[in-house]
Amino acid sequence: MKHRVGFTINGEAVEVEVEPRETLLDVIREKLNLKGTKEACDQGECGACTVLMNGKPVYSCLMLGVEAEGSDILTVEGLARGEKLHPLQEAFREHGAVQCGYCTPGMLLSAKALLDENPRPTEAEVRLAIAGNICRCTGYVKIVEAIQAVAERGSGTGR
Ligand code: FES
Ligand code: FES
Structure with missing residues (x-):
């Protein structure tokens, strides 16, 4: 059964339907189409999938999409301000x-x-x-x- 999950990503409020076993990484890349967050080992060993959740780095491949409920997420796409790089x-x-x-x-x-x-x-x-x-x-x-x-x-x- 899918769950409706609401959170903020790069300053924008979103709501997505996620499967209970779907990783946050898959939600970010496939549901929200933010491909800057990379997938490599997919088992918490490389950090390619790191995003900030409430200001703290997390491995998004080790988190479930449902765990994003109510959180504030920052991906690499949220670093630049328009044309101006961070x-x-x-x-x-x-x-x-x-x-x-x-x-x-x-x-x-x-x-x-x-x-x-x-x-x-x-x-x-x-x-x-x-x-x-x-x-x-x-x-x-x-x-x-x-x-x-x-x-x-x-x-x-x-x-
Ligand atoms: S993809 Fe390697 S730690 Fe997540
Ligand atoms: S893995 Fe190629 S620049 Fe770091």
């Missing part, structure tokens, strides 16, 4: 922190959650914050540099 997106571009880009949406959201809570993190805190996001392309150095650059400029908080 400072983290700009910094990833400037620092060459994107290669294939598959990990990037999840990485950006984990970084955003960190900077919202701790605007001046140490390098160790940055590395810890993205520890659940696997990048198969880089040595993480450029990603960490990009996040630290935003922290140093003090421009990473808020939407």
Whole structure:
């Protein structure tokens, strides 16, 4: 039996019919057609599917769509403001922190959650914050540099 679930995503209130076993990742990608959230391992090991739920990073492949009821979700599509990229997106571009880009949406959201809570993190805190996001392309150095650059400029908080 399907359930009607209401929540906010990228600032917009939505209602969707979901199967009891349908993952939040499938709801986001297939029902809401927001393909920026990536599917890779589908078992909580890579972080490609990371979104923010009420400001905290979650693996959307490990959550059910019904668990989204009443929550506030942010996906990578909600970071930019029209044509204007979020400072983290700009910094990833400037620092060459994107290669294939598959990990990037999840990485950006984990970084955003960190900077919202701790605007001046140490390098160790940055590395810890993205520890659940696997990048198969880089040595993480450029990603960490990009996040630290935003922290140093003090421009990473808020939407
Ligand atoms: S796809 Fe969700 S953690 Fe890998
Ligand atoms: S840029 Fe390719 S997985 Fe991270």
